[in-house]
Amino acid sequence: MFLKIENITIRLGKFNLKDINLEVKEGQYVTIIGPSGSGKSILLENIAGFYTPNKGKVYLKGEDITYKNIEDRNISIVYQDYVLFPHMSVYENILYGLRKKSTEKIDNEKEVREIATLLNIDHLLERKPLTLSGGEMQRTSIARALVVKPELLLMDEAFSALDYKIKKEMRKLVKDVAKKYGTTVLHVTHDFEDVWAMADMCVVLRFGEILQVGKPDEIFAHPNSDFVANFVGTNIFEATVVRKEPDLTILNADGFEVYSSCEAKIGEKVRLSIRPENIIITTTKIETSAKNEIEGMIIKVEKRGHIMELSVQINSIILIVMMTPNSYEHLSLALHSHVFLSFKATSVGLY
Ligand SMILES: Nc1ncnc2c1ncn2[C@@H]1O[C@H](COP(=O)(O)OP(=O)(O)O)[C@@H](O)[C@H]1O
Numbered sequence: 001m002f003l004k005i006e007n008i009t010i011r012l013g014k015f016n017l018k019d020i021n022l023e024v025k026e027g028q029y030v031t032i033i034g035p036s037g038s039g040k041s042i043l044l045e046n047i048a049g050f051y052t053p054n055k056g057k058v059y060l061k062g063e064d065i066t067y068k069n070i071e072d073r074n075i076s077i078v079y080q081d082y083v084l085f086p087h088m089s090v091y092e093n094i095l096y097g098l099r100k101k102s103t104e105k106i107d108n109e110k111e112v113r114e115i116a117t118l119l120n121i122d123h124l125l126e127r128k129p130l131t132l133s134g135g136e137m138q139r140t141s142i143a144r145a146l147v148v149k150p151e152l153l154l155m156d157e158a159f160s161a162l163d164y165k166i167k168k169e170m171r172k173l174v175k176d177v178a179k180k181y182g183t184t185v186l187h188v189t190h191d192f193e194d195v196w197a198m199a200d201m202c203v204v205l206r207f208g209e210i211l212q213v214g215k216p217d218e219i220f221a222h223p224n225s226d227f228v229a230n231f232v233g234t235n236i237f238e239a240t241v242v243r244k245e246p247d248l249t250i251l252n253a254d255g256f257e258v259y260s261s262c263e264a265k266i267g268e269k270v271r272l273s274i275r276p277e278n279i280i281i282t283t284t285k286i287e288t289s290a291k292n293e294i295e296g297m298i299i300k301v302e303k304r305g306h307i308m309e310l311s312v313q314i315n316s317i318i319l320i321v322m323m324t325p326n327s328y329e330h331l332s333l334a335l336h337s338h339v340f341l342s343f344k345a346t347s348v349g350l351y
């Protein structure tokens with residue numbers, strides 16, 4: 001295993017990072033999510049070497065690095081604020097990473113220009129950081145972190161200070177560069193779009209413990225607990241398994257039937273989960289291959305940024321559905337509209 005975190009426990013005042021176990025393969029892009037104060041930064045900084053654990057081991061490429069000095073680890077970390085030297089040019093800032101590291105003579109200039117080109121800052125190399133935009137400064141920080149070809153790149157909310165459009169560009173740039181270099185990345189974020197757009201694997205932390213590890217679609221569509229479901233904004237409600245068909249489980253949820261492609265036994269009481277964005281909303285019954293079609297009424301409409309969030313009531317159950325303001329208008333929806341919701345059996349998770 002490329003990175004192996006084994007039973008890591010860190011006690012800091014009242015906070016405990018408890019018995020963390022995690023395995024990351026070479027080249028994987030891992031996002032770490034969780035509420036504020038759940039220990040995400042402490043976990044990253046332990047891997048970087050800033051915190052020595054009370055218990056447990058960290059292995060990188062099979063080597064025990066638990067007590068290795070920070071500067072002897074080939075690990076780079078990028079934070080939310082761009083920690084650049086204001087008196088140095090972009091070129092010198094990136095070069096700084098290499099100066100710290102290399103004892104042998106390598107072609108430093110070539111390395112700096114190569115990474116600067118990949119991150120689209122090659123035209124800014126003579127500039128001083130304070131003359132750059134936020135996105136350009138953050139690309140410089142990432143270039144400095146990557147120029148040493150680290151074995152691990154750690155990012156702690158690295159995109160948080162950037163605006164929506166720049167963030168979108170950064171995701172693609174960083175993902176492409178990490179892929180080109182084969183860099184393994186651990187990226188702490190509170191933005192679920194980072195998870196969707198970048199992650200091969202996602203870790204959910206709460207109160208210093210790992211609650212769930214999985215591919216993004218597993219976490220979002222099949223959360224393993226109420227906490228994860230609520231945290232990632234998934235619809236959940238109780239249901240009982242009433243029938244089985246080949247590859248399908250049919251459940252009764254407060255009087256209406258729901259089809260799921262997940263396994264459960266007849267009679268079992270389970271929780272259903274459905275992502276808001278996997279629900280299609282229409283005003284008339286439509287021809288669809290989706291197994292699930294239910295009727296309800298819009299009881300709340302809220303605008304959240306670029307998206308409309310509708311609450312649709314079906315008996316006593318309320319489902320959240322997301323749509324763009326455009327399609328909301330196009331369908332002439334309004335409060336108390338009568339609607340049909342359809343979603344595939346594969347979108348329905350059970351736990
Ligand atoms: N040096 C410290 N001493 C005591 N408590 C700390 C220390 N550093 C962080 N904490 C506490 O540990 C908890 C987790 O912190 P952190 O890893 O920064 O959370 P986050 O998930 O928001 O990144 C927080 O409650 C924080 O106040």
Ligand SMILES: [Mg+2]
Pocket residue numbers: 040041042156
């Ligand atoms: Mg933090």
